[in-house]
Amino acid sequence: EPLDLTxxxxxxxxxxxxxAGRGVAERMLAIGHPIVDWIETVGARLGSAEECARLHQPPGSVLLTIERIYESQTRVVETADLVVPADLFLLVYSGRMGAEG
Incomplete structure (x- = not known):
């Protein structure tokens, strides 16, 4: 999250x-920068020796990679690169479709 914004x-x-701990969408809304768009790119790959050690996984474990970008009307307000063990996490996405009214 950009320090010049927060x-x-x-x-x-x-x-x-x-x-505290409410999530980027709620925090940005609280300071007048509602999230208008987001994208998460999910992939999987073998972890490096260092990544596996830090995640307490056997060498060569499969890891999920998540690249997240949240945007307000005027700018990117959060970027994140996450790496998690594939056998310990389940990713679930949902959202509303169409215009609200």
Missing amino acids: RGTAVVMPEEGPH
């Missing part, structure tokens, strides 16, 4: 304050 707000530290 500096001086109640969401500057994502795990502290009145919006």
Whole structure:
């Protein structure tokens, strides 16, 4: 999350304050930057020796990779690159379709 956007707000530290742990969409909405678009790109690959060691997985384990980008009307407000053991996580996505009214 861009510090130039969050500096001086109640969401500057994502795990502290009145919006602690609420997720990027709620925190950005709280400071006037609602999320209007997002994309997550999910893949799988063999983990490096260092990644497997840090994740307490056997060498050569399959890892899920997730690249996440959240955008407000005017800019990218969050990017994240996540790597998790494929055998320990299930990814579930959902969302509403069409216009609300």
